[in-house]
Amino acid sequence: MLKFLITYFDKTEKHLDNVLTVILNADVEVPADDLTITIPYDEKISENADFITAFLDDEAVFTGQIDEIIGIKSKDGAITKITARSPSAFLLDNEAEPLTYINPSADFIFNRHLMPFGLTEYDADDIPFFGTLKIDKGMTHWQVFRNFCINRYGKEPRITGKGKAFFKGFESGKTINFGKNGIGYTAIRESKRRFKLISEVRLKLTEAGTYGGCIKNENPECKGIERVRYVNATADKTTVQTADNIIEKSNSDSYSIALDCVGCLIESIGRPAVLDDDMFGRIENLTVRKIRYTVGSDGEKTTVTLGKERF
Secondary structure, three states, X not given: OOEEEEEEXXXXXXXXXXXXXXXXEEEOOXXXXXXEEEEEOOHHHHHHEEEEEEEEOOEEEEEXXXXXXXXXXXXXXXXXXXXXXOOHHHHHHOEOOOEEEEXXXXXXXXXXXXXXXXXXXXXXXXXXXXXXXXXXXXXXXXXXXXXXXXXXXXXXXXXXXXXXXXXXXXXXXXXXXXXXXXXXXXXXXXXXXXXXXXXXXXXXXXXXXXXXXXXEOOOHHHOOOOOEEEEEHHHOOOHHHHHHHHHHHHHHHOEEEEEEEEOOOHHHOOOEEEEEEOOOEEEEEEEEEEEEEEEEOOEEEEEEEEEEOOO
């Protein structure tokens, strides 16, 4: 079970011994993880708490500046509710200075856009992006970081709940097995969202031309679906890849399996997975796309959402 440490404005600390409820969410599509806990009412925390850190087996797995502290009194007693987001929140909440970089490297982007907000670890190579990276007015540090990663690596970046930046997305890690001979679960829900599927992407290949090019979705699940998107090839340097990504994302978003598991599985986020179930059969090439860890009156559990590999 997770343990929690509060850091006050004066840098003193307090371990929380009586946590009533916990909700921790992580999603590969969402830059920042979020944490909500409740404890018996604590006046000092309500007035002076700054950061909260969550530990699993004495290792930090989440740290974040507290976003909101709510005091609640009812017939059942008084509680303090604390919400926080992981270090990515700093990048989301702050605008970057408008300018243009020429041939920026990962080290340069980290030092200028991540390290000032307390991030100290990253995973990337030292080969620069050969080109220009423009920062427009109103862009956040997260948008700058993401744009660099997309242009340099063709990958969605990820910053973990404890603040390590992966420029090329999650480390794949060891495959997790769910079901037979693997991690058990108390409930399973399969979702096929056909409304997410894109049947084809039409391309405009020349300035004077029409959208005559076409990339069709070969996914068998797309049978009978008619949902079209358009991409202007003359305005996009990576047009074909952009079109492929649109179809790939639609396929990924159209299918998921949610598993209710006993215990704490927050470190499974982003890892490859295999499911072997009596009813749904064996499904490979899955990824842990989302987790929701909770502690409450019904004990400790993690809802793990599996999706098709995309990144």
